[in-house]
Amino acid sequence: MNQVTPTEPPIATLERWMAGPRFAGIPARAPDAPVPALSFEFFPPRTEALETQLWACIRRLEPLQPRFVSVTYGAGGTTQARTHATVTRLVQETSLTPAAHLTCVGASRAEVDDVARRYWEAGVRHIVALRGDAPPGQAYQPHPDGYHYASDLVAGLRRVADFEISVAAYPETHPTAQSPDHDLDNLKRKLDAGATRAITQYFFDGEVFLRFLDRALAAGITAPIVPGIMPVSNYGQAVKFSAMCGASVPGWMGSLFAGTDEDHETRRMIAAIVAAEQVRLLQANGVDEFHFYTLNRPDLTFAIAHLLGVRPQAS
Numbered sequence: 001m002n003q004v005t006p007t008e009p010p011i012a013t014l015e016r017w018m019a020g021p022r023f024a025g026i027p028a029r030a031p032d033a034p035v036p037a038l039s040f041e042f043f044p045p046r047t048e049a050l051e052t053q054l055w056a057c058i059r060r061l062e063p064l065q066p067r068f069v070s071v072t073y074g075a076g077g078t079t080q081a082r083t084h085a086t087v088t089r090l091v092q093e094t095s096l097t098p099a100a101h102l103t104c105v106g107a108s109r110a111e112v113d114d115v116a117r118r119y120w121e122a123g124v125r126h127i128v129a130l131r132g133d134a135p136p137g138q139a140y141q142p143h144p145d146g147y148h149y150a151s152d153l154v155a156g157l158r159r160v161a162d163f164e165i166s167v168a169a170y171p172e173t174h175p176t177a178q179s180p181d182h183d184l185d186n187l188k189r190k191l192d193a194g195a196t197r198a199i200t201q202y203f204f205d206g207e208v209f210l211r212f213l214d215r216a217l218a219a220g221i222t223a224p225i226v227p228g229i230m231p232v233s234n235y236g237q238a239v240k241f242s243a244m245c246g247a248s249v250p251g252w253m254g255s256l257f258a259g260t261d262e263d264h265e266t267r268r269m270i271a272a273i274v275a276a277e278q279v280r281l282l283q284a285n286g287v288d289e290f291h292f293y294t295l296n297r298p299d300l301t302f303a304i305a306h307l308l309g310v311r312p313q314a315s
């Protein structure tokens with residue numbers, strides 16, 4: 001005879017809702033709290049169409065009056081001329097303060113110093129100093145006459161001119177670091193060598209960043225560590241890129257984006273909500289500086305800046 005399993009009586013809706021844990025909402029920004037300081041990152045365009053896209057992006061974000069905007073340096077210095085052209089155009093044609101990314105990889109110290117000197121002569125006063133990466137599949141090898149690590153580059157730049165210098169930080173540890181503690185020592189070395197701020201690799205879990213701040217403070221770091229925010233509108237691409245740069249993608253993000261591959265509009269709305277929750281959580285925890293990886297697309301960054309309380313200003 002088949003055994004009949006008695007079915008549980010259904011739990012009434014309200015009882016089900018009320019039985020779970022309760023959370024308070026993220027507190028809103030106090031009306032008199034200072035407006036956060038923002039910075040935006042762009043990459044130098046490869047084609048005329050991308051150049052038009054970049055400049056539309058710059059013009060849209062310019063009225064938000066970011067503290068600075070930075071322009072990346074292609075892997076191995078491959079965009080040297082394009083980075084230089086973009087940065088100098090920013091100096092000449094906009095009200096923005098540009099920061100030029102500069103890497104050590106594949107160049108002698110004299111060559112890197114020369115690039116830096118030309119930036120100084122063009123009126124650029126801020127450098128984001130990085131080591132850079134080897135081409136895919138190869139281990140990093142410093143140039144025989146080059147700066148080995150970003151900390152060496154920071155020290156070298158200080159000898160070239162009185163630049164403001166930002167460096168990179170890794171809340172989830174740089175992928176080839178010996179250990180999280182070695183990586184934190186390295187960050188301290190870069191700041192001690194003369195950098196005044198760190199900008200982080202992007203991350204998606206706010207707690208990862210907040211715990212990193214605790215560790216940095218305990219290690220004696222007091223310079224600002226500005227969270228790098230990447231509003232993700234292409235989830236698949238973000239997963240691939242994150243695997244390379246050591247940023248973890250939480251499972252909940254996959255669930256949120258699942259089924260939206262062909263649905264651009266829904267994907268963008270989800271992207272905005274994910275980034276909005278991330279920055280609001282950080283803001284509620286006292287963070288008031290943010291660096292946005294814009295990918296040369298302004299809309300998500302503009303909307304999230306609005307949520308943070310940043311409004312366009314007449315120049």
Ligand SMILES: Cc1cc2nc3c(=O)[nH]c(=O)nc-3n(C[C@H](O)[C@H](O)[C@H](O)COP(=O)(O)OP(=O)(O)OC[C@H]3O[C@@H](n4cnc5c(N)ncnc54)[C@H](O)[C@@H]3O)c2cc1C
Nearest residue numbers: 072073075101130131132149150168174176177183199201
């Ligand atoms: C905000 C930001 C912007 C970026 N922009 C660019 C860009 O424009 N162009 C580009 O090509 N890449 C860019 N990158 C990527 C960056 O170049 C890579 O992550 C690179 O692998 C490390 O650069 P770094 O400046 O952090 O290196 P470093 O600080 O030199 O560290 C590199 C590794 O070496 C280790 N290390 C450092 N010093 C020592 C030592 N003395 N002994 C042993 N180990 C040591 C560190 O722990 C780390 O694992 C950016 C990254 C970030 C977070």
